[in-house]
Amino acid sequence: MMSDLFSSLDCGQLGSISFLLWLTPIMVASMFFVSSSWKAQPSGILMLLIATNSETRAKALLPLPLFLFSLMFFLVMMNLIGLVPFVYGVTSNLWITSSLAVVMWGLLILSGWTMSPVASAAHLAPAGAPAALVPFLVLVETISIMIRPLTLTVRLIANISAGHIVMSLIANCLVSASTTALVSMFVLNVGYTLFEVFVCLIQAYIFTLLVKLYAEEHPDL
Amino acid sequence: MLSAFRTGALRSIVQGHGTFKVLSVVPARNASAPSKQDRIDTWDYVNSVYFGPERDMKNFPHPTQPAQHEPVRMGVLPASWFEFFYPKTGVTGPYVFLGGMTLWMMSKEIMVVDHYFWEFPAFWAMVYWVSTSPKMGPKLKQYISDKIEMRKNILYERPLAKMRDAEEKNISNLQRLLEECETASFVNQAKKEGVELQLEAAYRQRLNTAFQEVKKRLDYEVEITNVKRKFEQDHMVNWIVSSVTKSITPQQEKESIQSCIQTLKQLASKQTAAA
Numbered sequence: 001m002m003s004d005l006f007s008s009l010d011c012g013q014l015g016s017i018s019f020l021l022w023l024t025p026i027m028v029a030s031m032f033f034v035s036s037s038w039k040a041q042p043s044g045i046l047m048l049l050i051a052t053n054s055e056t057r058a059k060a061l062l063p064l065p066l067f068l069f070s071l072m073f074f075l076v077m078m079n080l081i082g083l084v085p086f087v088y089g090v091t092s093n094l095w096i097t098s099s100l101a102v103v104m105w106g107l108l109i110l111s112g113w114t115m116s117p118v119a120s121a122a123h124l125a126p127a128g129a130p131a132a133l134v135p136f137l138v139l140v141e142t143i144s145i146m147i148r149p150l151t152l153t154v155r156l157i158a159n160i161s162a163g164h165i166v167m168s169l170i171a172n173c174l175v176s177a178s179t180t181a182l183v184s185m186f187v188l189n190v191g192y193t194l195f196e197v198f199v200c201l202i203q204a205y206i207f208t209l210l211v212k213l214y215a216e217e218h219p220d221l
Numbered sequence: 222m223l224s225a226f227r228t229g230a231l232r233s234i235v236q237g238h239g240t241f242k243v244l245s246v247v248p249a250r251n252a253s254a255p256s257k258q259d260r261i262d263t264w265d266y267v268n269s270v271y272f273g274p275e276r277d278m279k280n281f282p283h284p285t286q287p288a289q290h291e292p293v294r295m296g297v298l299p300a301s302w303f304e305f306f307y308p309k310t311g312v313t314g315p316y317v318f319l320g321g322m323t324l325w326m327m328s329k330e331i332m333v334v335d336h337y338f339w340e341f342p343a344f345w346a347m348v349y350w351v352s353t354s355p356k357m358g359p360k361l362k363q364y365i366s367d368k369i370e371m372r373k374n375i376l377y378e379r380p381l382a383k384m385r386d387a388e389e390k391n392i393s394n395l396q397r398l399l400e401e402c403e404t405a406s407f408v409n410q411a412k413k414e415g416v417e418l419q420l421e422a423a424y425r426q427r428l429n430t431a432f433q434e435v436k437k438r439l440d441y442e443v444e445i446t447n448v449k450r451k452f453e454q455d456h457m458v459n460w461i462v463s464s465v466t467k468s469i470t471p472q473q474e475k476e477s478i479q480s481c482i483q484t485l486k487q488l489a490s491k492q493t494a495a496a
Contacts, residue, residue, distance in 0.1 A: 167343070186342070
């Protein structure tokens with residue numbers, strides 16, 4: 001049995017099947033340079049998911065849509081690779097996800113405040129707010145900005161690792177299930193795995209979308 | 222994904238014949254920034270080597286990526302893997318191999334039925350279901366394919382077609398301009414001929430006028446001469462007649478009348494005698 005609920009997120013879970021540790025990444029990576037058909041290119045599919053006609057283009061952050069595309073590509077691939085059985089999902093790792101979130105958020109904050117401190121500070125107080133409320137609003141706005149990397153991190157980790165935990169729990173029960181229960185629970189696990197595929201895509205999209213939204217608060221160039 | 226291994230692309234990469242084979246050694250860039258011409262030269266040189274006659278295109282053709290993946294069975298396994306087994310083992314061979322391999326791995330504890338084991342069948346069943354279910358896989362594939370086509374159309378084909386149309390229009394305009402330039406010489410010639418015709422017409426008209434004027438004057442002269450002669454003739458006739466009339470005396474008149482009467486009488490007597 002599992003030592004604890006979150007042991008499915010341990011890197012060292014694989015034990016005797018460690019050959020999958022190197023075999024699966026090679027197989028997944030081979031998809032990129034020896035993909036058997038261009039219609040099945042992951043990049044082609046992902047192009048559909050991310051909107052490149054962002055408002056940020058108007059703000060002369062020209063490479064940003066392309067960068068967001070790369071970011072979403074990375075996240076989707078990491079999520080899906082993590083979904084493959086016996087493979088550790090790196091996006092459920094606190095350090096990797098928080099590194100991504102802090103870097104994305106921090107770069108935008110740093111860029112905005114360095115370039116135009118006044119405009120950035122003006123963003124903290126909504127226009128037309130009563131003067132008495134302004135200190136409070138600035139405080140609220142500051143907190144909401146400061147917790148953004150945390151929410152980005154936790155959202156991604158929680159969604160990915162929750163799915164992994166549930167799948168592990170079902171698989172765990174399947175080992176000792178009776179034949180009748182096995183069929184129904186196996187179907188449940190199949191359905192949940194399919195659901196997790198959508199979660200992987202959607203979470204990557206949400207992460208990217210939020211970075212895009214944060215970029216749209218960037219002061220005008 | 223797995224079918225990629227059958228294409229031989231991976232093998233050729235491992236053996237050093239594929240995409241990553243060293244085809245030529247290009248001189249490293251200078252410390253100073255290379256000029257545009259340097260880059261073009263390098264590009265041309267690399268192309269000339271890469272696509273040159275030295276290249277063995279028969280044994281090592283350009284790797285191409287087909288639009289559709291090769292046929293698969295059970296969702297992801299290439300059909301050619303199964304066909305590889307058929308001549309040697311019959312149709313059950315692949316399944317026996319797969320089952321035997323699994324049993325062997327389980328007996329040697331390479332694959333262990335631990336509490337993660339069922340994730341693998343569930344994952345494979347999900348992939349199999351998605352890729353073979355007629356309600357999901359083909360529809361999803363069609364949807365994605367349509368979207369990619371649409372995007373390709375918007376990003377690539379439509380602008381190209383637009384540019385091509387514009388250029389064709391431009392070319393036809395230029396063609397027309399060229400034709401107009403060529404016809405300009407003919408227009409000049411035609412205008413020149415028109416002017417010459419007008420000059421000729423004016424000349425002939427003037428010639429005609431001169432002819433008419435001369436004729437008028439000559440007619441006048443002729444008329445004067447005729448009138449003069451007629452007048453003289455009339456005058457002469459009148460003069461002769463009056464002179465003759467004046468010269469006849471009453472005696473001569475009487476004698477003439479008498480002789481006429483005499484003649485008439487003779488004629489009358491001859492007539493009565495004949496009757």
